Amino acid sequence: MKILITGATSGIGEATARKLHSEGHEIWVTGRRSDRLEALQNSLGRERIKTSRFDVGNLDEVKAFGAAHAQGLKAVDVLINNAGLAKGTQKIQEGQLSDWQEMIQTNVVGLLAVSQLIIPHMVSRKSGHIVNLGSVAGRWVYPGGAVYCASKFAVRALTEGMRMDLLGTNIRVSNIEPGMVNTEFSLVRLGDQAKADAVYSGMQPLTGSDIADTISWVLARPSHINIQELVIYPTAQAHLGQVHRN
Numbered sequence: 049m050k051i052l053i054t055g056a057t058s059g060i061g062e063a064t065a066r067k068l069h070s071e072g073h074e075i076w077v078t079g080r081r082s083d084r085l086e087a088l089q090n091s092l093g094r095e096r097i098k099t100s101r102f103d104v105g106n107l108d109e110v111k112a113f114g115a116a117h118a119q120g121l122k123a124v125d126v127l128i129n130n131a132g133l134a135k136g137t138q139k140i141q142e143g144q145l146s147d148w149q150e151m152i153q154t155n156v157v158g159l160l161a162v163s164q165l166i167i168p169h170m171v172s173r174k175s176g177h178i179v180n181l182g183s184v185a186g187r188w189v190y191p192g193g194a195v196y197c198a199s200k201f202a203v204r205a206l207t208e209g210m211r212m213d214l215l216g217t218n219i220r221v222s223n224i225e226p227g228m229v230n231t232e233f234s235l236v237r238l239g240d241q242a243k244a245d246a247v248y249s250g251m252q253p254l255t256g257s258d259i260a261d262t263i264s265w266v267l268a269r270p271s272h273i274n275i276q277e278l279v280i281y282p283t284a285q286a287h288l289g290q291v292h293r294n
């Protein structure tokens with residue numbers, strides 16, 4: 049299959065790219081860091097891999113990507129809307145508007161903008177699969193996470209809405225909702241490696257590969273099966289703030 053993955057320069061996206069490439073799929077990986085895209089391409093051997101650098105939250109860049117690859121985008125079988133981030137952990141009364149804008153623009157508007165490049169072609173072909181990276185933060189809210197949670201609640205609503213609007217087109221839509229996964233997520237959110245490491249200290253979080261394996265399984269279900277939502281916690285995490293540490 050031809051699989052477009054946003055945010056494949058680290059974490060879940062990169063692990064998913066490696067997994068799906070190893071299974072023989074053609075992957076198209078994107079992100080803002082071109083050095084990482086090039087490194088991924090070099091390490092996978094340059095066959096069945098294409099890279100594109102753009103910011104999903106920058107609508108001019110998404111539009112330019114769409115215009116430059118109008119033909120290639122028609123053939124995408126699977127879209128994995130993975131690019132996303134959290135910024136800051138301040139309470140709502142202390143948060144920064146710029147952080148809120150970046151989260152909503154990337155996690156919600158970016159997901160929509162990229163989806164809009166792909167979905168009409170899937171509808172014409174009457175086949176396709178969209179996998180959105182939601183989160184347990186798209187189901188439950190925690191202090192200091194209001195806007196990130198709101199963005200992931202939106203991803204859940206968009207997944208359900210896509211399912212409803214696309215009913216009858218044969219297109220599948222899935223929302224993968226992980227708990228704690230040790231990626232660059234906490235470094236991006238907290239801006240400090242020591243603080244990011246502390247998030248996972250004394251407990252075993254999920255890895256990007258754990259989620260990649262799950263996505264691979266979701267894609268491999270027979271075409272009459274749509275895995276619509278999957279909540280995946282590490283065993284050491286029972287709920288958002290409920291973590292067992294040794």
Ligand SMILES: NC(=O)c1ccc[n+]([C@@H]2O[C@H](COP(=O)([O-])OP(=O)(O)OC[C@H]3O[C@@H](n4cnc5c(N)ncnc54)[C@H](OP(=O)(O)O)[C@@H]3O)[C@@H](O)[C@H]2O)c1
Nearest residue numbers: 055057058059060079080081103104131132229231232233
């Ligand atoms: N880690 C967790 O605990 C966890 C839990 C639940 C859900 N998630 C979700 O899983 C997804 C992947 O996160 P991760 O944990 O793998 O974090 P990560 O290691 O920081 O990876 C995030 C990826 O998204 C890309 N990205 C971020 N902003 C972008 C933008 N504006 N345009 C294009 N690409 C962008 C990054 O690439 P560039 O920086 O190169 O652009 C990177 O490849 C996110 O949607 C996140 O919300 C994570």
